[in-house]
Amino acid sequence: MSRELLAVDQVSMIFGGLRALDDVSFSVGSGEIVGLIGPNGAGKTTLFNVVSGYCRPSRGRVRFDGKDVTGQRPFHLARLGIARTFQIVKPFAGLTVLENVTVACLLHHPRRRHARQKAWEILEFTGLAERAGRPASGLTLAGRKRLEIAKALSLNPRLLLLDEVVAGLNPTEADRTIELILNIHRSGVSILIVEHIMRVIMNISDRVAVLNYGAKIAEGPPQQVAQDPGVIEAYLGEAAA
């Protein structure tokens, strides 16, 4: 594994009586694509919220590029180079697609005019340029998921957290999104991706971590994880294992 970029160290997240994350440790190396999978409610999105600063973990530390960033607010982490998308997409519905991306570009281009120029480049790269002038609320689901990626990419991140950006798309759209993710990766961005669709995770991940009931039950190369009895049991029930 190459140099460690993100390290999640014994993180637990407790909501009242619910242990959403239970002593989870894993890491993302510089230049890696790490897949995060697990059944519904396994804690994947909670882990994303911890890493991106939306939740402060009850226990444990998060390190980014060697620095302890546990509990730092999302806007600080965005500045440090952690960008995320939301599973339940969050377009600025009343703004146009271009304006949505321009807001994100303001992080590194504080003047609105410069940010707008940069936003055009991002829209070209993500294939949204044709829809630049449309209100974001008018986009299809595929468009809105793509807009999430475009906004995250505008932050010029070193680590990109993708939360189910492929789920819900038809096969053509899914292929285009996977291609986009691989292009982003080639430009030097490390990626942590949560996805339900196994085909996606197995094809693009260097490593896969599996969560079940808040705990990490397996980690390793995709093929190895797919054959892990514990993983099969978590997905298909005991009988199948």
Next chain:
Amino acid sequence: MRRSRALWAGITAVVFAVIPLLTRDTFALRVVTEAMMWIGLAVAWDVLGGYTGYLNFGHGAFFGLGAYTTAVLMMRGHWPFALALAAGGVLAGAAAVVAGLPTLRLKGAYFAIATWALARAVQQLALVLEFTGGPDGMRLPPFLNPQFFYYLMWALVSVIFVVLWILLEHSAFGLKLQAIREDEEGAMALGLKPTTIKIQAFVLSTVPAGILGGVYAYWITFIDPASVLGDLVTDQSVVMAVFGGLGTLVGPAVGAVLIYAFKTFFWAYLSEYQVLYLIILGTVIALSVVFLPDGLIGLLTGRGRAEAPRSPEPADENPPELREAAP
């Protein structure tokens, strides 16, 4: 479209500038002076109410704070008007920082309640304090020059409008406000600090209100807690902005002129039916909220603030969380 809007704003400013050359009628001048004041108040309210999505139901408190600051400094401190006026603006802005720090972390409805309560508290304070004259209010030195106040109001409202126009429509700031209005969590992920930006917006909204309050005090020469700290200033600003079209600046300005003209007409020619004014106004507002959510300006330009998808794809109507719950 933006260019043509700027052109219209310029033409409007020129028209307002030449009105005093055309008429010596002091009633007419007075009416137009006040109309301009309402334009200023409504567009200032729109910064927070329209662009940021936080309904400030204490706008009048900042207007009154400016009025009282100007009056107290001129009468008790013998400050010159210009300095006292500036102090009124500064104090209104400072009050917004103090009030905004705890309240702008709240969600919209709680903010509305908090600002409403703040306005009532400030009014009570003016009633019980000695240096504000309590319920008797304060008299300012009369300076009876309608032309002076006309052009002062014209200049101030023009500056307010242009500054807000540049900041909200052409600079990064306006875009950040709208992003926070549309989705605060999503905005945070993009590096925006919502509370800081909202406080900046609150200040930008209240400083003009404070300054206009100061001008009003010196112009009318008498203020008391009911006239400058009552509900009226807030209510009218809100209604003008909503009726005209939130988050557009031009909309609230148009709303201010129309509603103020309607009110003046009513009071001048139909004063026996005054009770009807509020009934009609209330009905118009209710109707416009239901049928014209983007206000008059949305009706005229065909493009509202928050445009709904014209042809949503049926498959898109199910929120993703529902779809995932399905087996």
